[in-house]
Amino acid sequence: MFTGIIEELGEVAAVTPAGDSVELTIHGPTVTSDAAHGDSIAVNGVCLTVTGVSGARFSTDVMRETLDRSSLGALAPGTPVNLERAAQVSDRLGGHIVQGHVDGTGEIVRRVPGERWETVTFSLPEGLTRYVVEKGSITVDGVSLTVAAVDTASFDIALIPTTLELTTLGRKNVNDPVNLEVDIIAKYVEKLATSAPGVTS
Template sequence: MFTGIVEELGEVTAVEDLGDSCRFTLRGPLVTEGAKHGDSIAVNGVCLTVAEHGGDRFTADVMAETLGRSSLGALTVGSPVNLERTVAVGGRLGGHIVQGHVDGTGSLVARTPSEHWEIVKIALPEGLSRYVVEKGSITVDGVSLTVVDAGPDYFTISLIPTTLALTTLGSKGPGDPVNLEVDILAKYVERLLGDGRRPAGAPSLPVEEPTR
């Protein structure tokens, strides 16, 4: 489990095409400190498993499913990446609950600079807009952000100087893809509510008598 608070801006140092998958080697001195085989590290918001590690680098295998549902397939040697280790039990939940399971890829539409921050507009893939609400949480390339405005096929976010300087979002341009993970709570609520009817065999809820 992650929180969407990027720990380090890393870099892709090698890409090995394995046909139906890829093996990435990534540099990240902070996230590899104390890393073990099998650990999870979020790379641009995608939860990957450490296959090998040494020095300030680690390798991770990325399956075809992940390549198809995320923007990792577009990474090349030298690409910057947002890195985050899993949150320790008892650690601070600085962002929101992030699984590292990408729901789809959006694309950056426009950037509107201000004196101290930027408003960024991102196009939503079909089917995700129902999970995005104004002032709600969304993960963009592994960064936990608050939605400023939620439209039918887009949303906007406000990026502070720290986010611009320490994550890949500071250098993304119009047309660039971004990995999106919506708030898991929204998906669970939708699943539980369904069409508003109780599941077959479910007990009726007790009705409270009005207070007199």
């Protein structure tokens, strides 16, 4: 489990094809400081398993399923990535409950700068709209964010200076892809409501 509070802006060091998967090597001194084989690290919001650690770099295998359902297939050496280690039970939950299981990908539709912040509009894949509500939580490339506005095909986020500076969201351009994870609580509520006795969908 993660909280969506990015610990470090890392960088892809290598992308090595391995049949129908790839091995990613990522530079991230903070997240590798106590990393070990088998640990979980979220890369742009995707929960990945550490397969090796060498100095300030860690390696991880990314299967075809993950490449197909996320934007990780577009990563190349030198690409910045958002990194977060799995939460510890004793941690403050500064964001919201994040699993690192991507529900779909969207794109940046527009960016509107303000005096100290920026409003960014993201496209929303069909089928995810029902889980996104104004003032609710959503994870974009692993960053826990509050929805400022939502319609049937997109949602707006107001990004504060800290988020713009310390995550990839301050560096991405219009049409760039992003990984989206909706609030898991919304999906559980839907499941419980539709499976309750006497309720038909």
